[in-house]
Amino acid sequence: MNYESLAKTSVLTQPVYEPGKPIEYVARELGLDPAGIIKLASNENPFGPSPLAVAAAKAALEHGELYPDGGCYELRRKLAARHGLHADQFVVGNGSNEIIELLGHAFVGAGDEVVMGAPAFVVYKLVTLLFGAKAVEVPLRDWHHDLPAIAAAITPRTKLVYVCTPNNPTGTANTEVELLAFVRALPDHVIAVIDEAYAEYVENPPDLRPLIREGRKVVCLRTFSKIYGLASLRIGYGYGSPALAALLNRVRQPFNVNAIAQAAALAALDDTAFATRCAAENRRGLRRIEAGCRERGWNFVPSVANFMLIEVGDGGRVFEALQRRGIIVRPVKSYGLPRWVRVTVGTEEQNERLLRELAAVV
Numbered sequence: 001m002n003y004e005s006l007a008k009t010s011v012l013t014q015p016v017y018e019p020g021k022p023i024e025y026v027a028r029e030l031g032l033d034p035a036g037i038i039k040l041a042s043n044e045n046p047f048g049p050s051p052l053a054v055a056a057a058k059a060a061l062e063h064g065e066l067y068p069d070g071g072c073y074e075l076r077r078k079l080a081a082r083h084g085l086h087a088d089q090f091v092v093g094n095g096s097n098e099i100i101e102l103l104g105h106a107f108v109g110a111g112d113e114v115v116m117g118a119p120a121f122v123v124y125k126l127v128t129l130l131f132g133a134k135a136v137e138v139p140l141r142d143w144h145h146d147l148p149a150i151a152a153a154i155t156p157r158t159k160l161v162y163v164c165t166p167n168n169p170t171g172t173a174n175t176e177v178e179l180l181a182f183v184r185a186l187p188d189h190v191i192a193v194i195d196e197a198y199a200e201y202v203e204n205p206p207d208l209r210p211l212i213r214e215g216r217k218v219v220c221l222r223t224f225s226k227i228y229g230l231a232s233l234r235i236g237y238g239y240g241s242p243a244l245a246a247l248l249n250r251v252r253q254p255f256n257v258n259a260i261a262q263a264a265a266l267a268a269l270d271d272t273a274f275a276t277r278c279a280a281e282n283r284r285g286l287r288r289i290e291a292g293c294r295e296r297g298w299n300f301v302p303s304v305a306n307f308m309l310i311e312v313g314d315g316g317r318v319f320e321a322l323q324r325r326g327i328i329v330r331p332v333k334s335y336g337l338p339r340w341v342r343v344t345v346g347t348e349e350q351n352e353r354l355l356r357e358l359a360a361v362v
């Protein structure tokens, strides 16, 4: 008997997630100097991690022999103060991707349906399939989540409905008014999952806490991977009702979030100057890339996040050509967008280089 015949069907049929290629990997593959490569493929922070977070992470390493605080007590308290909620309304994960998986553990099984936009963050679908449920994908309209169509796709079997805002890979957002009305109209057996991974980049992000106070079934996801620049440490969180947080906390591993990440996240929350500067620089970068696209007549999807879709003709070819020139972007064919690439907003210098090299290869 081979291993495959022993594995669960959901494992054998699980699609493979294709991450942005690491700089070292591309350097090796193409014989390039890693120092000259820029990665604009995974919506990472071009300004690095918050310096306060780095100092805190280094200090935490000195106690590497100790298990972390399994309940992330201090971090949940600080998050609670930040959001004006209670600590028992939070669950912290090994990246917010882990919260998506915890939602699967807690709520999703064979015969269930999970509704999501398409294209949206692919992990919703991967986790849905892994738990043997059906992923119901609702096409975007004008690049935005089509909330009425999503509501119409809900059936008695629906367990979760994902809305990513701003959405990855489009960078588009739904309004607060829309989101509040959408969640308020959901049937009682459906949990809304609002992925706010890029909320800190948005000037006035929707405030969905009224929904939590009203007792609606909703959980919001946030991450330290993006504006706080801590993607490598893997830490994110969800917030919602205490009952929901308790269920998600029950299905996670006892020490799912390491101590280095917890220390870094605590410090990053204090570094408001860093986050404010990154958001401002990002807005300037978005304007610059938009202007560059207009000058050259390339279509783009106006974005409020830290990345943008640009129509380049053959996305796969442009991705390869850029990579040979030391710029890693993300082809989005797997999202059904073969003519586009997704580029992360970089530093001023990186954005100029991106536009120059794009012009050379498109």
Ligand SMILES: *Cc1c(COP(=O)(O)O)cnc(C)c1O
Residues within 6 Å of the ligand: 043, 094, 095, 096, 097, 098, 121, 164, 167, 168, 195, 197, 222, 223, 224, 225, 226, 231, 234, 235, 236
């Ligand atoms: C980057 C991203 C995340 C963050 O995932 P982590 O596991 O916290 O690194 C979550 N959702 C979306 C839509 C993202 O693009």
